[in-house]
Amino acid sequence: MNFFGLFRKPASAPVARERLQILLAHERTLTGRPDLIALLHDEIVTAISRHVTLDPDAIKVTTNRGKTLSTLKVDIEIPHLGKISAVAAE
Amino acid sequence: MAKVIVVTSGKGGVGKTTTTATLGAALAQTGQNVAVVDFDVGLRNLDLMMGAERRVVYDLINVINGSAKLPQALIRDKRLETLHLLPASQTRDKSALTEKGVARVMKELEEQFDWIICDSPAGIERGAILAMRHADIAVIVTNPEISSVRDSDRIIGMLDAKTQKAEDGGDIEKHLLISRYDPARSARNEMLSIDDVLDILSVPLIGVIPESEEVLRASNLGSPVTMSNPDSAPARAYFDAARRLTGESVPMSIPEERRNLFGKLFGRRAA
Numbered sequence: 001m002n003f004f005g006l007f008r009k010p011a012s013a014p015v016a017r018e019r020l021q022i023l024l025a026h027e028r029t030l031t032g033r034p035d036l037i038a039l040l041h042d043e044i045v046t047a048i049s050r051h052v053t054l055d056p057d058a059i060k061v062t063t064n065r066g067k068t069l070s071t072l073k074v075d076i077e078i079p080h081l082g083k084i085s086a087v088a089a090e
Numbered sequence: 091m092a093k094v095i096v097v098t099s100g101k102g103g104v105g106k107t108t109t110t111a112t113l114g115a116a117l118a119q120t121g122q123n124v125a126v127v128d129f130d131v132g133l134r135n136l137d138l139m140m141g142a143e144r145r146v147v148y149d150l151i152n153v154i155n156g157s158a159k160l161p162q163a164l165i166r167d168k169r170l171e172t173l174h175l176l177p178a179s180q181t182r183d184k185s186a187l188t189e190k191g192v193a194r195v196m197k198e199l200e201e202q203f204d205w206i207i208c209d210s211p212a213g214i215e216r217g218a219i220l221a222m223r224h225a226d227i228a229v230i231v232t233n234p235e236i237s238s239v240r241d242s243d244r245i246i247g248m249l250d251a252k253t254q255k256a257e258d259g260g261d262i263e264k265h266l267l268i269s270r271y272d273p274a275r276s277a278r279n280e281m282l283s284i285d286d287v288l289d290i291l292s293v294p295l296i297g298v299i300p301e302s303e304e305v306l307r308a309s310n311l312g313s314p315v316t317m318s319n320p321d322s323a324p325a326r327a328y329f330d331a332a333r334r335l336t337g338e339s340v341p342m343s344i345p346e347e348r349r350n351l352f353g354k355l356f357g358r359r360a361a
Contacts, residue, residue, distance in 0.1 A: 011278065013279045013280055013282050013283065014279065016282055016286075017282060017290070020290055027243070027244070028243070028247070
């Protein structure tokens with residue numbers, strides 16, 4: 001802080017930072033850049049499909065993005081459980 | 091094993107070409123064989139930064155369409171025998187760059203050089219995608235400024251989707267190079283800080299190049315700053331970044347404001 005600082009215009013960098021954060025959170029969902037939620041979704045589906053043949057229509061994914069908390073809900077219908085051990089044993 | 095680097099940014103005017111020339115020179119100054127390749131067809135400038143504009147006979151497009159062989163088009167630097175330039179065409183249009191042709195030239199370059207540094211054109215179109223296509227490593231040049239950071243974010247998304255490495259299921263190594271950093275303005279909170287940019291883009295930092303008249307002087311002279319003034323602050327920052335590219339761990343030095351008592355009192359840069 002210096003004497004002339006008292007008369008200076010308010011700093012603009014924090015405004016730039018906030019505008020960018022909001023803008024990019026939005027643009028990243030539009031351009032499909034894999035963020036954590038998208039990555040988790042992919043890896044969960046890959047892990048399960050290693051053991052069971054999954055019907056893509058039987059997977060329901062919902063995401064909810066909040067300011068401090070995002071949620072990912074993955075609903076997967078597994079055809080018949082008997083098959084899991086058979087595939088896993090391969 | 092040759093390493094292919096793309097120097098990219100999305101936005102124009104942030105220092106891609108300067109960075110390509112200077113990182114190329116810095117690596118070549120350590121004795122490694124380097125080729126810098128200009129992908130900015132129609133608006134080439136890497137030849138100017140390298141001081142080789144009067145020596146261009148054949149270019150990348152000639153090599154792609156077979157009217158010249160690669161060794162005919164490569165220009166060896168007069169000061170550094172380990173540094174080579176493959177210029178872009180100034181007269182042809184971008185459509186002359188073909189995916190197959192670029193792949194063939196890159197393969198041929200990889201047989202001869204330790205480092206191939208591709209200078210991407212601005213934008214997110216064909217030329218930019220072909221420049222990043224074969225890269226192992228991306229250096230994303232960003233200015234601490236809102237539009238540059240936004241465009242870098244977009245380019246990072248493309249690196250993860252459009253490169254050969256990403257398509258093969260691998261990860262392209264990404265590094266952020268912040269250029270035109272003004273420590274005084276950042277200290278006054280007038281410019282995004284290094285931490286702000288790193289937080290937003292979440293790509294590891296490879297260097298911070300301070301805003302410096304030495305960089306302008308280097309481009310006036312056609313001699314990358316690591317050669318024209320190796321002891322200057324931007325040259326040292328580029329040397330360090332080049333060492334980090336080779337895997338060396340070099341402590342990061344963020345340029346600091348140099349102020350005397352007068353400067354402290356009046357809040358202006360006094361150096």
